[in-house]
Amino acid sequence: MSSVHVNRIIDRHGAERASLIPVLQDIQDDYNWISEPHLRQVADRLGLPLSEVYGVASFYRALSLEPRGKTLIRVCKGTACHVRGAQLIQEELERQLGIQAGGTTEDMAYTLEVVNCVGACGMAPVVIVGDKYFPGVKPHRAKKLVQTERDEE
Amino acid sequence: MRLGSVKELEKRRKSLRKARDGVRRRIIVCAGTGCVAGGSLDIYAALVEQSRESGLDVEVELEACGGKRGKTGPDYMSASGCHGFCQVGPLVHITPDDILYCHVKTADVPKIVDETLKKGKVIEKLLYKDPTDDERKQGREDITFYNRQQRVALESCGVIDPESLDDYLAHGGYQALVKSLTEMQPDDVIDAVEKSGLRGRGGGGFPAGRKWRSCLAAPGDVRYVICNGDEGDPGAFMDRSIMEGDPFKVVEGMTIGAYALRSSSGYIYVRHEYPLAVQRLEKAIAIARGAGLLGEDILGTGFSFDIKINRGGGAFVCGESSALMRSVAGYMGEPRPKYIHSTEKGLFDQPTVLNNVETWVCVPPIIDRGAAWFAAMGTEKSKGTKAFSLVGKVNNTGLVEVPMGISLREIIFDIGGGILDGREFKAVQTGGPSGGCLPADRLDLPVDFDSLTEAGSMMGSGGMIVMDDRNCMVDVADYFIKFLIQESCGKCVPCREGLVQMHAILERIIQGEGRPDDIGKLEHLADAVEAASLCALGKTAVNPVRSTLKFFRDEYEAHIKDKRCPAGVCKALITYRINDNCNGCTLCVKACPVGAITGKKKQKHVLDTDKCTRCGACEAICNQNAISVE
Numbered sequence: 001m002s003s004v005h006v007n008r009i010i011d012r013h014g015a016e017r018a019s020l021i022p023v024l025q026d027i028q029d030d031y032n033w034i035s036e037p038h039l040r041q042v043a044d045r046l047g048l049p050l051s052e053v054y055g056v057a058s059f060y061r062a063l064s065l066e067p068r069g070k071t072l073i074r075v076c077k078g079t080a081c082h083v084r085g086a087q088l089i090q091e092e093l094e095r096q097l098g099i100q101a102g103g104t105t106e107d108m109a110y111t112l113e114v115v116n117c118v119g120a121c122g123m124a125p126v127v128i129v130g131d132k133y134f135p136g137v138k139p140h141r142a143k144k145l146v147q148t149e150r151d152e153e
Numbered sequence: 154m155r156l157g158s159v160k161e162l163e164k165r166r167k168s169l170r171k172a173r174d175g176v177r178r179r180i181i182v183c184a185g186t187g188c189v190a191g192g193s194l195d196i197y198a199a200l201v202e203q204s205r206e207s208g209l210d211v212e213v214e215l216e217a218c219g220g221k222r223g224k225t226g227p228d229y230m231s232a233s234g235c236h237g238f239c240q241v242g243p244l245v246h247i248t249p250d251d252i253l254y255c256h257v258k259t260a261d262v263p264k265i266v267d268e269t270l271k272k273g274k275v276i277e278k279l280l281y282k283d284p285t286d287d288e289r290k291q292g293r294e295d296i297t298f299y300n301r302q303q304r305v306a307l308e309s310c311g312v313i314d315p316e317s318l319d320d321y322l323a324h325g326g327y328q329a330l331v332k333s334l335t336e337m338q339p340d341d342v343i344d345a346v347e348k349s350g351l352r353g354r355g356g357g358g359f360p361a362g363r364k365w366r367s368c369l370a371a372p373g374d375v376r377y378v379i380c381n382g383d384e385g386d387p388g389a390f391m392d393r394s395i396m397e398g399d400p401f402k403v404v405e406g407m408t409i410g411a412y413a414l415r416s417s418s419g420y421i422y423v424r425h426e427y428p429l430a431v432q433r434l435e436k437a438i439a440i441a442r443g444a445g446l447l448g449e450d451i452l453g454t455g456f457s458f459d460i461k462i463n464r465g466g467g468a469f470v471c472g473e474s475s476a477l478m479r480s481v482a483g484y485m486g487e488p489r490p491k492y493i494h495s496t497e498k499g500l501f502d503q504p505t506v507l508n509n510v511e512t513w514v515c516v517p518p519i520i521d522r523g524a525a526w527f528a529a530m531g532t533e534k535s536k537g538t539k540a541f542s543l544v545g546k547v548n549n550t551g552l553v554e555v556p557m558g559i560s561l562r563e564i565i566f567d568i569g570g571g572i573l574d575g576r577e578f579k580a581v582q583t584g585g586p587s588g589g590c591l592p593a594d595r596l597d598l599p600v601d602f603d604s605l606t607e608a609g610s611m612m613g614s615g616g617m618i619v620m621d622d623r624n625c626m627v628d629v630a631d632y633f634i635k636f637l638i639q640e641s642c643g644k645c646v647p648c649r650e651g652l653v654q655m656h657a658i659l660e661r662i663i664q665g666e667g668r669p670d671d672i673g674k675l676e677h678l679a680d681a682v683e684a685a686s687l688c689a690l691g692k693t694a695v696n697p698v699r700s701t702l703k704f705f706r707d708e709y710e711a712h713i714k715d716k717r718c719p720a721g722v723c724k725a726l727i728t729y730r731i732n733d734n735c736n737g738c739t740l741c742v743k744a745c746p747v748g749a750i751t752g753k754k755k756q757k758h759v760l761d762t763d764k765c766t767r768c769g770a771c772e773a774i775c776n777q778n779a780i781s782v783e
Contacts, residue, residue: 020483025425025464059485059642060466062425078387079582079618080544082632088769095746116469116636118426119390121544121616122239122551123187131428133190139770140744 002041005030010045020046020056024063033064069104069111073097073146074128078117081125085139089125090114092142155445158453159331162322169323172219177210177226180270183244183311185235185397186429192259193243197232199262200245204228204270215319228270231320234398234433236311237552238298241281246311251292254279284548284570298549301568303530305518305538306354306391306511307554310398315433318440321401327446329517333409334454337520342413343369346516348524350536355381355472355509356587356613357689358535358602361516364506368496369414371504376416378407379500379507381477382423382430385469386585387636389616391540392510394552396423396430399514400437404447404460406513409520411458414506419460422477425467434462469586469640473688474499474507476642487642488688509614511540531557535601539612545582545619546573555600562596565619576621579720580705584613586633586640587693589700590626609700611693625722626705627712631659633697641690648691651682655698663723667713672702721782724767731760734779741771741780 009026013019023042027034034057043053057063075081075090094100097110104111120126123135127145134145156162182188182197204211210227212218218229236244241255245265252275254265261279268274280289281296293299304310314320321327333342347362368376380403384392396403407419423431438460441447449457468486470476475493476486478500499505515537519527528536535557541564544550548570555564561581565571572578580590589610591598598604602612620629634656643649655678658671679695686692702709711717718726731741737755749765752758760771772780 017483018481021466021480022463025466056483056485060468062465062467079585079616079632080388080550082387083545083618083620083624083629085769085773088773091768092746092770115426115467116385116640117387117389118186119384119393119424120186120190120239121388121390121542122242123190124544124550133186135187135190138773139768140774143746 006038006041015045024057028063033067069108071130072111074113074115076118076126077114078121080121084124086125088139089137089142092139096143096146157445159335162452166322169215169319172215173323175226176218176229178228179248180228180230181233181246183236183242184232185394187239188242188244191243195259196243196257199259201230203262204266207266209270215323231314234310234315235394240550251294253281253292255281298568302554303538303556304554306514306540307552310394315398315400316436318444326401327405329520330405330409333412333520339413339415342409345520345524349519349527351515353508354511361508361512364496365413368504368506371497373504375503376414377500377503377505378410378416378419379505380407380421380513381507381509382421383465383472383477384424384614385472386614386616388544388618389542389614391542391552391615393427393430395510395514397433400433402514402517403510404437404441406516408458409516412456417457420463420481421460422463422465422481425465431464470642470690473690487644490687532601534603539615541615541617543569543617546621547619548573557601558599560597560599572621579622579624580620582618584611585616586637587611587696588613589696592704609703623720625718625720626701626708627662628722630698630701631663634659637694645686645691647682647685648694651678652694654678662712665716665725671713672709728762728783729760729765729767730781730783731758732779732781734777736777740774744770744774746770
């Protein structure tokens with residue numbers, strides 16, 4: 001069964017090859033991931049082999065082929081963050097959440113991701129929870145970040 | 154409001170300038186990514202509300218500042234893009250008095266309104282404190298971070314309201330486009346860019362004028378202009394700030410380029426990680442379109458041009474021009490061989506000019522003030538100025554723009570205010586993952602395209618990451634190799650597999666299992682990866698290893714022979730200990746995630762090295778310097 005919403009996204013961009021990435025990005029934004037039926041629907045509407053669509057979807061890191069947690073926690077590991085101790089913060093968050101970077105908690109509440117530089121180097125090291133930026137994070141504050149976030153839930 | 158002709162635009166500019174001249178004070182709240190994270194949007198809203206409540210004449214639109222007023226004229230309050238000094242944000246700047254308030258909180262707003270805006274007094278405690286002499290400095294004129302800079306690309310960043318075409322026009326925006334359309338033939342524009350000596354700011358340093366000319370000479374009816382806003386180098390955020398802080402100038406630069414190249418269609422490819430930049434550019438494009446500065450028949454001159462925004466997909470390789478064009482067309486971002494020139498066969502196989510953000514915003518001032526003005530700055534082969542993001546272990550981190558040819562020492566020690574916490578400078582990393590690390594004895598090197606390449610690093614897009622004696626160079630080299638393994642598109646085997654092998658060797662060294670011939674193996678692999686990869690990502694991927702081997706070989710040897718990490722970073726080779734500075738505050742006892750530290754209040758604590766996972770939590774929380782790393 002094809003999704004009406006996905007059809008709308010495709011209509012908005014036009015059913016052509018150059019729209020493939022914007023269409024997948026919009027699906028990602030709206031659903032938080034791209035499911036197999038959605039991939040098939042895009043392939044079908046754009047007249048492309050599924051393998052092509054899958055290839056593109058798996059190439060770009062911003063697109064996820066697996067469901068992600070409700071809140072995305074991103075640890076910036078750009079060079080500036082790295083030299084100011086981002087590795088320790090990543091490890092602390094992994095410990096707190098009980099998952100490895102790239103993983104999602106069992107209750108689907110959080111996905112922890114490592115990103116290569118968000119361009120906020122003046123505030124290194126940076127952690128982004130949802131769309132909120134936390135500057136100058138220290139390992140013991142990383143612990144608090146998760147706790148506060150949990151309390152707010 | 155649609156501006157149907159050049160005359161209408163100039164009329165509008167005149168009336169806006171009149172309004173601007175009547176403004177008593179301009180209060181600018183930074184709304185770059187950094188300051189927004191610090192709550193600057195709330196600060197702005199509170200400032201407007203509270204100053205109006207207290208009876209001040211406040212306007213938030215430039216247009217509204219005109220008309221009949223009291224004796225003094227209104228205060229014009231607006232948000233702006235990044236001021237470049239993110240570290241001390243949120244920032245509030247008041248002109249013409251040149252008062253820069255740092256670390257402003259919403260709670261400071263009543264005081265700013267009462268003391269500064271109403272009584273004209275400067276609030277000492279909100280001023281910038283110079284780390285070198287602990288003195289408070291009032292404004293940009295007094296702060297060395299700013300007063301040693303020369304801003305061209307960043308000129309209006311942090312000065313104008315990025316969402317206001319009016320403000321841009323009052324600041325001379327679109328003067329260059331008008332000049333191009335009315336006084337210059339397309340070829341004259343290319344001549345000017347060529348004469349200015351402008352070289353691509355994205356890393357390659359290719360002369361922009363020559364690129365434009367070869368695109369124009371290529372056969373084909375359709376031509377494209379592309380703005381590369383896929384600023385992927387970790388540690389660099391100049392382009393982000395420009396897109397967020399001066400989006401109309403990006404649009405104007407591209408429009409001038411399109412006129413010169415007789416192109417009617419342009420694309421801006423923005424990094425996925427820069428949502429605010431996308432938002433500001435989208436707004437600028439929509440406003441410019443509505444004003445008749447984009448779209449059909451621009452300013453009634455018959456010239457038509459429009460711009461589309463593409464969001465990146467989080468792939469570093471898409472910063473490479475041919476990969477970026479593949480991505481815009483809807484494919485995986487895989488680069489292609491360099492012998493196919495994108496000026497001839499670029500986007501959709503049509504002649505295309507691709508320049509990065511900083512290059513495009515240099516175009517309007519070059520046209521407006523003349524090629525000679527631009528060429529008078531910088532060195533013989535690297536003209537103009539260059540923006541850098543000065544970050545890492547330096548006192549003043551942020552965006553700096555300086556004339557080419559200035560020394561690394563001036564940037565790091567004068568503008569940057571030296572090394573954080575008084576530690577020792579070890580290296581500066583320039584050029585992103587394709588660049589290298591330069592040691593202290595290279596600090597007097599002039600910063601230009603050719604000198605940096607000669608020294609074994611490169612200019613790159615302008616990231617400058619300062620490292621101190623607590624940064625391990627083997628770890629840094631491994632960091633970049635890991636980064637590039639993730640980001641390699643996988644097309645060429647030497648890059649895809651060679652980097653993995655280099656990483657395996659580096660990892661071995663970091664784990665204290667390095668073998669005597671590992672350095673030789675790394676060098677051998679580096680040669681192969683460089684020689685046999687197709688694009689710049691692979692060809693330059695080995696630079697971080699090469700440069701650290703060249704300048705910091707002793708550190709590699711310490712890891713391999715002595716099983717020691719001199720910087721105290723590599724976990725397998727270090728031990729944490731509690732020294733006599735410990736005053737028994739129990740902070741570290743609570744911070745330790747594995748319960749390796751025990752001790753009572755006011756007694757020296759004990760660290761169980763067997764339990765310790767070397768996570769560094771104790772060192773980070775200790776304020777007595779009582780944790781030693783050996």
